[in-house]
Amino acid sequence: MRWLVVIASLLLPAPLRAESRGTGDLGIVVERADGAVQIVETSSMTTLARVDGLGDLSHAAAVFSRDGRYAFVFGRDGGLSKIDLLDQRVADRIVQAGNSIGGAISSDGRLVAVANYEPGGVKVFDTATLGLVVDIRSTEIGEGKRAKVVGLEDTGGDRFAFSLYDTGDIWTVDLADPAVPVIQRFFDVGDQPYDALVMPDGHYYLAGLFGEDGIVLLDLWDPKARPRRILDGYGRGEEPLPVYKMPHLEGWAAAGDQVVLPAVGRYEVLIVDRRSWEETARIAVHGQPVFAVARPDGRQVWVNFAHPDNGVVQVIDLVTREIVETLEPGAAVLHMEFTPRGEQVWVSARDSNEVVVYDTETFEVLARLPARSPSGIFFTARANRIGY
C-alpha cells in the first residue's frame, strides 16, 4: 500500500495538496497596480505566493479571520475578496458596491463590514459565505445619492462605528442579533469627517475632520456619552498650508499615556496626553507626516511622509522624544507594518518596487522583497486586535 501513498502524493495536484503550516506569521502585501496581493511570512521574511484578480486595489485594506487563515481584502471598486492564505487562492469574491473604502471584522469573526461611498452605507456580510447579513443605508443627500461612509471600525464584540462624510455624522451599530441591528446616530458632529480610529482598548472612537479643525471623540463605554470636540487646533489652521495628503488616522500611535499623531500639513508630529486629550509637545520631522505608527511596545514611533519627502522614514524615540534614525528605504514609501512583538517593521516603497524589512533595534535591513508597486502591508496578528 505504501507505494500507492508515495505515488499519489507525487501526483496530487497543487490545490489538493493543502499547505500545512501555522498562520501566525503570515501577512499580505498589496500590489496596487496589478490588483494582486503577495502572501508573505515574517519568520524567514519571504514571499510565499501571489494571488491576483482582485480588482482595483488603490487604497485597499484588509482584515483577517480569527483563525488567521483568511484575509478579507477591501478594494476601491467595491470588491470584497476572501483570500485563503494556506491554499493561496481567492476563496470567494463579490463586488458589493461601486466604490468603497475599507472595512472591519467582528470579534467572533462571523461578520465582515464594508464602508461604501457609492451607494453610501455599510454592508455587513457573513464571513463564511459572503452572503449579505445587514444593509445599513446612510442618509440621503439628494439626487438619489447617500452620504459616503468613512472611518468604519470594529469596537469590540459585534459592534462597529463609522462616520458619514457628507452629513457629518457618527453612527454606531450593535449586531449582537444581526436580525435586529441596534443603530445609534449622532448627527452633525463636525464638518466632513474623513477618517477615524478606535483606541486599542475600544474605549474611544476619534474622527478627523476635513472641513474644519479639531477632532470628534466618542466614549464608546458610556451609553449616555455624546460626541465631543477635542484638539481644536488640530488641522490646517487659519492660514492653511498646502496639504499634499491628509494624514491617516490609523497611524495615530497610542503609546502608554501618550498618543502620537501626524500634524496636518506641518512638518511636525504632535504628542497628546491620553487622559486630558491636550497637546503636550511637538516634534519637528522631515516632511508632512502621513503615518506615525508606534512599535507595539510604544517605545518608538516610525513616521513616513507625503510627496516630495516620501523617500524618507524617521524613527522617534518616545522616551527621549528625539529622532534617533532617518532611513531611506526607497521611492514613495506608502505603508509600514510591525510584526506583533515589534522586532521587525515592513516598509513598502512603491516606486522602488520593493518591500524593505528592518530590524527595529539595529535599523539594519533584514530583507528586501521584490513587489510590484507595493502599498498596504497587513499581518494576521491584526485579527487579535480591536479597531484594526
Next chain:
Amino acid sequence: MRWLVVIASLLLPAPLRAESRGTGDLGIVVERADGAVQIVETSSMTTLARVDGLGDLSHAAAVFSRDGRYAFVFGRDGGLSKIDLLDQRVADRIVQAGNSIGGAISSDGRLVAVANYEPGGVKVFDTATLGLVVDIRSTEIGEGKRAKVVGLEDTGGDRFAFSLYDTGDIWTVDLADPAVPVIQRFFDVGDQPYDALVMPDGHYYLAGLFGEDGIVLLDLWDPKARPRRILDGYGRGEEPLPVYKMPHLEGWAAAGDQVVLPAVGRYEVLIVDRRSWEETARIAVHGQPVFAVARPDGRQVWVNFAHPDNGVVQVIDLVTREIVETLEPGAAVLHMEFTPRGEQVWVSARDSNEVVVYDTETFEVLARLPARSPSGIFFTARANRIGY
C-alpha cells in the same frame, strides 16, 4: 489519474494527512493529572485532540512559536515538550533539568528559555532543534546547590529577565548574539522573590517577594536603572494572615492607567496607578484572590480565589469599580484565559473535570468541555505578546 488521487487520499494514514487550518484560534488546556494537553479551538469552542506523555504537568505553563504552530510546554519535572498543534503530536521532547518552573520565548521565535529550580539556572534552547544554546548558571548557595530561578520573562527582542529566589537577585540577559550572552546582575534586591511579570510594553519588570512586603521594580528601558522598591504595603503585613496560596503575578492586570493586583491573604483586589505606582483603591472580593486578569480591552477584571472559595469567579467593572457578576463555574477554578479580543473567557474547573467558556458581555455559558483535572489554559495569541 484522478481515481488514484481519490483512492490515495482515502488510504493516506492519519499522520501523513496533514491538517490544514489556521492556527490563530488554537490553544491548549493542561490536564495536569494525566501529563496530557488538549488541543482546543475557540471559533467553534471544541476539543480537537489530546496529546499525552508530557510528564509532570503540575504548575505547567506554555509559550508558542511565532507562527502559532507549536506549543512549548514547561513541565514541573524539567520536561520541555514541543507540541505540533496541526499534526497533533509531540514533535520533540527533552528533560532538561530536575525541577523547573516556566519559561519564555524570544521575539524572533528562535530561543526558548526555561527557569530551573534544580539545578538552578536558565537554560536556553533552539526552538527548531531543542538543542542547548546557552546555559546560565545561577549563584551557588552551598552544598553543591544553586539558587532557584523564578519569574523568567521575555522582555522584547532576544532579552529575558528572571529572579533568584534564594539570593534575592534580578538578572537580565541579552542574547542578540547567543555566543556572547550579555548578563546584568542586580544582587540582593529583596527577600525571596517568588514570581514576576513584565508590563505588556516590556518597560517594567516587577518581582513579588515572599520573604517581606513590597514589590521590586526594574525599568528595562533605562540602562542605568537599578531595581527599586514600590508598594511597601504589598504583602502579608505585620500581622500575617494565613495565606493559602500566594497570588500569581501573571494575573496582574494592566488596564489603561491602572494596574489591578490580587492582595496577599486579604479578601481584596488592589488598584495601583501606573504612573506613580501608588495604591489608589481597594475592592472587596469574595475570597483570597489568586488571579486577577484583565479582559484584553481592560474594561473588566476577572478574579478567582484560593481554597475554600475556589468555586467562585467574580467580575469587576473597571469603570465603575464594582463587582458586576459572581459566577460558579465549578469546583476548584484554577485558571482563566481570554480570547485575544476578549469576547470569550475560558475557565478551568479542575475538580469538576470541565472547562467552561463564558461570553464576557452576557456572562452566558457558551460551552462546557470535558477535561481531566484541567489547570492552565493557553492560546496561541500569546505568541504575539511581550512578557507571556
